[in-house]
Amino acid sequence: GAVVSQHPSRVICKSGTSVKIECRSLDFQATTMFWYRQFPKQSLMLMATSNEGSKATYEQGVEKDKFLINHASLTLSTLTVTSAHPEDSSFYICSARSGTASYEQYFGPGTRLTVT
């Protein structure tokens, strides 16, 4: 149980284009989903928190107009990187939490984004 999927696993895009990454909770309803960014050999950096049907809450320093997050249902959240640049290349990971009584976050397998 508690499986989170991400799609795509890898994506290469040209500078200036937009890329959408999907995060799905497969066997539970995720009231809250989180988006993280991870640089090579570094820890996870929280980018934003999203609750189903609400606007996402972004961490300080994260551009909300660049990283668009939509949590349209209890099983799906999307992250769109708009007007991508090479510095946006990174490993993006989502996680999901099943409810306010449960603290566990279950992570997806990650998406490797490369902007050329």
Added chain:
Amino acid sequence: GENVEQHPSTLSVQEGDSAVIKCTYSDSASNYFPWYKQELGKGPQLIIDIRSNVGEKKDQRIAVTLNKTAKHFSLHITETQPEDSAVYFCAASMTGNQFYFGTGTSLTVIP
């Protein structure tokens, strides 16, 4: 805000030996402490967690201990196997939303 420190950054052990990774946290309000295992190119996998009302939790070869007074918690892996080789992250949380992660420990189990 919360600050989580993790040591060591790298750890090599012989197969069958034990491995211990330690984390300290700064905010006494933190009450949830998960441990994650991350293999290369994959997302973190929750392996064990502990709440602040418990001092120790064990799951087969993995155990976590928590010392609230000293504000530190540790991951113990016994009878290590090559498949235990990965990067391990600790985290601390007050609300279950904001997770403060440690910097990671790269564990290598030598056959």
